[in-house]
Amino acid sequence: MKRISDLEIDEEAIVTKIFAKEPVKGRLLSMGIVKGAKVKVIAHTLARQTWDILSNNTKVALRDEEASSIEVKSIYE
Amino acid sequence: MNDEIKVAIVGQPNVGKSSIINALSNAKLHVGNFSGVTVEKKEVFLKRDIFDIKMTDLPGIYALNAYTPEEQVAKDFLLNEDYDIVVNVVDANTLSRNLIFTMQLLDMHKKTILVINMVDEIEKKGGSIDKSKIEELLGIPVILTSAKENRGVEEIISQIIKLHKTPLAKNKIFYNEKIEERIERLAKILRKSPHFKSNDVSRFMAIRLLDRDEDVYKMIHDLPIFIEAHNALEKMYKDLELEFDEESTTDILANERAAISYNLQMETIDLDEEEESLSEKLDNFLIHPVFGLPIFLFFMWTLFQLTFVLGNYPMNVIDAIFSETSSFLADFLPKGIFNSVLTEGVLPAVGAIVMFLPNILILFLGLNLLEQTGYMSRASYLMDGFLKRFGLQGKAFVPLVSGFGCTVPAYMAARTLKNPKDRIITMLVLGFMSCGARLPIYVLLVSAFFANHNPGNMLFFIYIGGAFLGLIVAKILRTVLFRGEPEPFVMEMPPYRFPSFKALAMDLWIKTKMFLKKAGTFIAIAAMAIWFLSSYPVDNKLVQNYHAKIEQTTNISKKQNLENELKAKLLEDSYLGSVGKFIQPVFAPLGFDWRLSIAVVTGLSAKEVVVSTLGTLYAMSGADETSKGLVSKMRQNVDFKAAVALIIIIMIYSPCLAAMGTFYAEVPQWAWRTFYTIYPNVVAWLLAFGVYKVLALMGY
Numbered sequence A: 001m002k003r004i005s006d007l008e009i010d011e012e013a014i015v016t017k018i019f020a021k022e023p024v025k026g027r028l029l030s031m032g033i034v035k036g037a038k039v040k041v042i043a044h045t046l047a048r049q050t051w052d053i054l055s056n057n058t059k060v061a062l063r064d065e066e067a068s069s070i071e072v073k074s075i076y077e
Numbered sequence B: 001m002n003d004e005i006k007v008a009i010v011g012q013p014n015v016g017k018s019s020i021i022n023a024l025s026n027a028k029l030h031v032g033n034f035s036g037v038t039v040e041k042k043e044v045f046l047k048r049d050i051f052d053i054k055m056t057d058l059p060g061i062y063a064l065n066a067y068t069p070e071e072q073v074a075k076d077f078l079l080n081e082d083y084d085i086v087v088n089v090v091d092a093n094t095l096s097r098n099l100i101f102t103m104q105l106l107d108m109h110k111k112t113i114l115v116i117n118m119v120d121e122i123e124k125k126g127g128s129i130d131k132s133k134i135e136e137l138l139g140i141p142v143i144l145t146s147a148k149e150n151r152g153v154e155e156i157i158s159q160i161i162k163l164h165k166t167p168l169a170k171n172k173i174f175y176n177e178k179i180e181e182r183i184e185r186l187a188k189i190l191r192k193s194p195h196f197k198s199n200d201v202s203r204f205m206a207i208r209l210l211d212r213d214e215d216v217y218k219m220i221h222d223l224p225i226f227i228e229a230h231n232a233l234e235k236m237y238k239d240l241e242l243e244f245d246e247e248s249t250t251d252i253l254a255n256e257r258a259a260i261s262y263n264l265q266m267e268t269i270d271l272d273e274e275e276e277s278l279s280e281k282l283d284n285f286l287i288h289p290v291f292g293l294p295i296f297l298f299f300m301w302t303l304f305q306l307t308f309v310l311g312n313y314p315m316n317v318i319d320a321i322f323s324e325t326s327s328f329l330a331d332f333l334p335k336g337i338f339n340s341v342l343t344e345g346v347l348p349a350v351g352a353i354v355m356f357l358p359n360i361l362i363l364f365l366g367l368n369l370l371e372q373t374g375y376m377s378r379a380s381y382l383m384d385g386f387l388k389r390f391g392l393q394g395k396a397f398v399p400l401v402s403g404f405g406c407t408v409p410a411y412m413a414a415r416t417l418k419n420p421k422d423r424i425i426t427m428l429v430l431g432f433m434s435c436g437a438r439l440p441i442y443v444l445l446v447s448a449f450f451a452n453h454n455p456g457n458m459l460f461f462i463y464i465g466g467a468f469l470g471l472i473v474a475k476i477l478r479t480v481l482f483r484g485e486p487e488p489f490v491m492e493m494p495p496y497r498f499p500s501f502k503a504l505a506m507d508l509w510i511k512t513k514m515f516l517k518k519a520g521t522f523i524a525i526a527a528m529a530i531w532f533l534s535s536y537p538v539d540n541k542l543v544q545n546y547h548a549k550i551e552q553t554t555n556i557s558k559k560q561n562l563e564n565e566l567k568a569k570l571l572e573d574s575y576l577g578s579v580g581k582f583i584q585p586v587f588a589p590l591g592f593d594w595r596l597s598i599a600v601v602t603g604l605s606a607k608e609v610v611v612s613t614l615g616t617l618y619a620m621s622g623a624d625e626t627s628k629g630l631v632s633k634m635r636q637n638v639d640f641k642a643a644v645a646l647i648i649i650i651m652i653y654s655p656c657l658a659a660m661g662t663f664y665a666e667v668p669q670w671a672w673r674t675f676y677t678i679y680p681n682v683v684a685w686l687l688a689f690g691v692y693k694v695l696a697l698m699g700y
Helices: A024-030 B018-022 B067-082 B092-106 B119-124 B131-138 B153-165 B177-191 B199-210 B214-220 B228-244 B249-268 B276-286 B290-334 B337-354 B357-373 B375-389 B394-405 B409-418 B421-433 B436-449 B455-482 B501-535 B540-554 B556-573 B573-590 B593-603 B608-620 B632-638 B639-652 B656-664 B670-697
Strands: A013-020 A038-044 A050-055 A058-063 A071-074 B003-011 B028-033 B038-049 B051-057 B084-089 B110-115 B142-144 B488-493
Touching: A013 A024, A024 B249, A024 B488, A038 B131, A038 B276, A050 B639, A058 B375, B003 B018, B003 B067, B003 B092, B003 B153, B018 B038, B018 B051, B018 B501, B028 B556, B038 B153, B051 B153, B067 B214, B067 B290, B084 B092, B084 B153, B092 B110, B092 B119, B092 B249, B110 B131, B110 B153, B131 B142, B131 B249, B142 B153, B177 B199, B177 B228, B177 B249, B177 B436, B199 B214, B199 B228, B199 B249, B214 B276, B228 B249, B276 B290, B276 B375, B290 B337, B290 B357, B290 B375, B290 B455, B337 B501, B337 B608, B337 B656, B357 B375, B357 B394, B357 B501, B375 B394, B394 B409, B394 B421, B394 B455, B394 B556, B409 B421, B409 B656, B421 B455, B421 B639, B421 B656, B436 B608, B436 B632, B436 B639, B455 B639, B501 B573, B501 B593, B501 B608, B540 B556, B556 B573, B573 B593, B573 B639, B573 B670, B593 B608, B593 B639, B608 B632, B639 B670, B656 B670
Parallel strands: B003 B051, B003 B084, B084 B110, B110 B142
Antiparallel strands: A013 A038, A013 A071, A038 A050, A050 A058, A058 B488, B028 B038, B038 B051
């Protein structure tokens, strides 16, 4: 399955599972990154180390570790 | 006796809570700390009709599953303090995410008002919000506001009074029936304990327990019902997780709340998404993978250039005013101790400080602008990859940059770092970020010793050099003392907003007031003390000898030289001179004379004092009369190597007492306090010594 860290800039996807452990998970949930939420990659740094994700009108910055802990599926599935 | 209404203002970060508070008219604002911690507590007092309204502005909190120390403060207040009404401020632009937290608040079933702020931004996009529908669905009053346009803010007050008079409405938020059934069963067990007699409290506690809230779990831990509640809870966790196919009941509740919030937003906000907003267009190049970092560095460089170049004009004016005033008063007032204290001690010292107010204000204005516009979080995003290499994380960037303003709030800003290791490392290296109070010393030394270089560039180099050194130290600390993974990085990036001039002006005004107060009291007293210590004891024999010699000569310049010689001798024999000579051996390898040694030591009380001390000491010493300014006196008395060594010492050694006190308040472990107190001074001395020696080898 794809992770957020596999997406390209401007690509959209639906969150299917969050593997991050608490308390990171709780923070993601309170930012609106929950199962079923639509996310879009706005930007990432040159080395793909930090990610800027748009979800429900909120932009969230994530590190590679957190971005790869969020499983997503294509919006067309 | 008026009727008192206690209100808790709560909301997620970046929803414009403080601009709402600023927009309230006839309000008295009181800024203090929450008891026992250094989180800022803002209280607002208002009088309306017969009511005294006391509003407490809680720190921004994303969810009741507290994550940062600030959130813990807000949560503790909500759970344990006594208040009548909750005002929940949310951002219209991110309503559904904000409502997830509102659901948690509504679980408490207290009188609650939902304030939907920034509605103007929705309207500008051609959207609208169905206020009565939200009221109907949530069962609480809703107010649409725009703090920016001053809309709806007064309505909050009248609604508070109205709600205070009406009885608590029925709860309208219910979860999936499988969850509700468990809540009811658990609440029943809790009600057996006298602590949770009321239906509302027991329901709320039951929900918190199902949400795996450790604070609430601790609350029931010592109660007689604990075993029964615990056993029931364990079974519920297991059953619910199986029924919903989720890892944890926390996730189940989060999903529930997210779904309710999302539907609520869908039903009540009418808005066609979504052409690319201005914010996104800006981000296209401000956080561009390639150009983002250079743009950021350019902003910082510009800020330091402005600080120096713009600040220079008012600086000269202030300097002139103070020196003119002192020479006028010296002639005007009767000769004597009072005259000397004032015109030789206090005025030059205070003048030497106030002179730098413009520089400091420009720097603070710049940092505030970065914060208010939302650019600061972009900077964190850009810097995270880089900071990670030094064992820090992107969020540490905010305290680190605040450190350029003042180390005290920077230590407090480090609270946003959840992981204690990350926090202590960041705090230990914060002193390397040169604070605003150190700026005057740099400006003085740069003007005196690097006059033929671009002073703005030199300043930029000093600041960046200090920061870089701090990062290297952070890396060393991370590898030697703190092993392990740094804190994860999850940070909201709020949309760009136009800064509020009122807020900027308010902040600068407060800074100016505090600065002048410090200059007028603390620094004036320190200057007075230094003046007395440097004027006494007087060796009358020496004075007579010199006076006789002066009488004998007719040559004017020779007279002048003798007078200066006398002043220098008297100063050397004074109390301050003795102290300086006592500590001078420590600084001798760096080429410091006793005056510089004293200045460095007095700088521990406050960094501004370094310049004022130098001002006093060199004003009295024998510099030739054509050079009035401190700059040229420094140039005559201090050699280049020692000046560079002094810059290095100032860059690294312990910050002021206020900052050290803040560190002690934030870090309870004595081991870290001791380490913090000693290591910067050792590093500073060693580095200054090394550079001094290298410069000497290079023939300076």
